[in-house]
Amino acid sequence: FLCTLPFWAVDAYTEWIFGTFMCKLVNGAYTVNLYSCMLILTCVSINRYKVIVQATKTLNDGKKIIHSKLVCVGIWVFAIILTLPQFILSEAYSDIPDKTICTMVYPLNFSSIIKGGVHVTQLLVGFLIPFVAMIICYSVIAKTLLQDKGFQKHKSLKIIIAVVVVFVICELPFNIVLLLEILQIFSEEIPSCEYIANTDYAIIVTESIAYLHCCLNPILYVFLGVKFRNSFLKILKDAGCISQKQLAELLKTECETSRPVSGISETTSLHPL
Template sequence: MPCFYSVIFVTGLLGNSLVMVTYVFYEKLKTMTDVYMMNLAIADLLFLCTLPFWAVDAHSEWIFGTSMCKIVNSAYTVNLYSCMLTLACVSVNRYNAIVQATKILNSRNKRFHSILVCLGVWVFAIILTLPEFILSKAYIDLPDKTTCTMVYPPNSGSIVIVGVYVTQMVVGFLIPFVTMIICYSIIAKTLLQAKGFQKHKSLKIIVAVVVVFVICELPFNIVLLMQTLQIVREEDSSCEYSANFDYAIIVTEGIAYVHCCLNPVLYVFLGVKFRNSFLKILKDSGCLSQKQLAGNLKTEYETSQPASGISETTNMYPL
């Protein structure tokens, strides 16, 4: 697990840092999508910063004390919620941009609106993370083995556990999943009805976004649901079941971590605007000449010539 965490940390750090550099120095956060992508990259980066601590914990034990346990556990959870809710906001934004194109393009304060939405997402995520901050502590689970975990009150422990698990499943998976399915289904229908538009690539990206989300997030939430049902039924688990559940949590949670490495690829790297900005980064860093830059730059018009009503949305909100 420490090696696995290290690989995710390095790859996710490179991808999301590149996204931030692009939007800060080249795109300048001009559109609603830019704001959402920047917010998603920040959430992923802050989440990735907790992985070195978990790598040390997996290798030996938790050596950072209770205060650091509260900070790291809370940072992990708040960025989980903010990342998942931002993905839901991105799907709604794309729905507005493509299906409700006229309405969204007539809005003068769309960028300010997206900033307010992102602030609301972070505030909501922080509120939901308060149980983790309050209950997390460095706990001696086994002889000479300290772990960072949530220590629940003895009298109402099962109620608190169920509440935390249900909140994590609903906010961290169900709401984003349902939102993505509804929005992207309508978007796909709209693209299929459009004429004179290279829609096949856009549809493939939509399918990839949903499939990757399900593959990465569904297994962990299934395990979490099984554990929640067992607590609700007040069933005693055997030592073998508890051990298998711990292994299942480790494996499925690791799969979920991979999602933060794939977000830059699915949401940013495939867009024409980002590829052009990336070429400019290479030119400014001396890896590419001005002549090579001019030869490789692609305009949105050259890449695709969308149908009427979808042109602006596909340029500003790349699928």
């Protein structure tokens, strides 16, 4: 995702100067990242549901690692398949004299069908499927935690709320604009120049908000985890940033704040939200 941004920045400042091959590569890489990211977030939601709600049915470590690898490979393969239209149809296209853009050029006879299909796929995989999975899985997880008297309950619930709220705030505006585009594609009315210009501006703004989600995901899914923080503290100690005594005190504090009280609390401590 980050590697594609400089190309889009140059494109926004001047025009697309990198040719059709790089247009296919950059546009395809961006879309693969979008689909794989959203599908992985979906799987994370399902995995947390299985770990916390169905704690007694979890696999052993060996099978769990193999299962996780297969799921990740499957996600990437599926994301690449969904991105084939971007790889095939993206071109460096001159829409006006002396102005070249990187865009998808659809066959004239099937333009509405293919373009509509690409947009619907992006709406489903890029928003609706992960959103529904989050709502269902995290609702059941929250209900399970509320029924438990564990020490970590309130902290876990806050993280659940943060994950869902951040996802909706960042992703919903762009997908509303995308939905409006889909409705316009399948309608028989020809959009006015003003409508097209307003839609372009709306996409720029809402897509930038959606980009923010990529920045917040590491915080929500990684940095808040107990295991990650403990490992990070040990790295700081090995690098000489903190002493062994400071490390011991910090690890003791982490241990006290994440001490399990019951079966469910123990599960959330081993697999922190």
